[in-house]
Amino acid sequence: MRWLAVAGGLLFALPVMALQFLPPRLVTEVSASAFLHLDGSGRRLLAVNGQAIAVVWEDSREGRPAIRAAFATGDGEFGAPQRLSGSAPAFEPAVTSLGNGFVACWEETARIHCRQIGPEGRGRVRVLGGTAARQITLASAPDGTVAAVWAERAGRHYRIVSARLVADGDGLRQRGRQIVDATAGEADQLYPAVAVTRHGTVVAWEDRRQGATRIFTAFAPPGAAFGRWSLLNDFRPSRIRRFGNGTGAMRPALAGDDAGRVSVVWLDKRDFEGGYDVYAALSTDGGRHFGHDELVQDPLGENTPQWHPGVAMAPDGRIVAAWDDSREGTSDVWYSERGTDGWSDDETPPGGDGEGRQTHPALASDGDGTLFLLWREEGGGRIRLWLSRQRVPDAP
């Protein structure tokens, strides 16, 4: 039986196949005399639907900030960008899948604008919200609708609003609009993120009612209203007597899987001397409850501030977080996968480090569990968007 023990030992000693990405493909590029931003609430900046990939961003190649999308199908090459927004400056887009195509939303003239998009064309624009609105985020729901969540001004402050979008001819119809949480009083609620699973809808947002920016969540079972808010992040109280309200947290991002698990990441300043860190929490009941906060980045990133965290979950529950930091001198893109023992050592995708500044990553998964990583690179007088696909074992 000795050989069996040795073989068993060898089996357990085999390294787990770490998540790797293929060399990236160019999505788009502009001269550095223009501006190109890859930013939006919840970092929903790419989506995959079957063989089609959609990427949305904001750039000023025609003078004013405009929202554009590019699509890749089949061979993975991206076509020419389509302009989605109108003539006014537009900001902070989001995209997700709907039916056989996609829905994109953005901020324009202080309103949320949405339209169906795809390689074959664009639908009519639908404007959401009756007052000043911004920071739209999206998530595809199991019932074939899209959850849209944004910050909308109500009196002197912003509130988080949720609605569903459904395809209606060549346009979109809004239904089920509700305020996610109406108890904030004299404080803003901003930068929402949303995930929808078979258990229901969970929304996370920045909330300032406690005198510092904190991450709150609320959960709604299918077809029901949102329940009471929960405070997501731990924080350190102020170390200075009489002053301050403790450490802050900001920019949540959410993802869910087919089993109803949800992961959330955010920037957290509890270790304020090293700047913001990426923290995560997991839920096994669709976001009704979350487990303990987990530090995502490894110790080599401890003394460097992290920025722009995003998260994706594959349908089988694998979780990947990505962000940028300057631990090696200039900004690079880093990612970490959560395993049974916690978060992995940090890695950079091919092309995600080196000369220039690689920043603002966003993640998505397709229905088969292949992960995609998008980022922005600035250097050599150009700004480029790159998309890398997960290296699937046994694939060339």
Added chain:
Amino acid sequence: MNSFRAFFCSLLLLMAPPMYAEPPVGYPFVHYDEGLKRAAASGRPVFLYFGRYGCGYCGKVNAETFSSPKVREVYTRHYELVYLDAESGHRIRLPSGEWITESELGARLNVFSTPVFLYLQPDGTPIFRAPGYKTVADLLAFDRFIQSGAWRRQTINEFLEQRR
């Protein structure tokens, strides 16, 4: 978050006084765009205060340093005063014409601990930055560094060393 931690955090919140990090009272702080516009017109340098909502040292520096009549008189007279919230999604327009949020400017300037004070030329070009809590003596010394033009010849550390 488990119930014990939720209870503990709630208890701490009840104990915390409601003092928020905001621009110091009695100063004409304005948004970034407005401050840069005013600087271009007046030719005065910009004093840029990066704070954070709930930041303890911001509250302390506001109460203990910016309460000084001398600091108020000197900084109101010599600078266009700009306040930025390092976590804010408020959109500003840079001199280059680019629109970004206040927090994104903070990320570019690596403002990861607050407060941070930046002194800018009237066209928005940075002169130097002073992170962390500062005393009245610190801010008045920084003002002399800027107003004397010494910043064109030496670093702030060289300037301060010379005056010891």
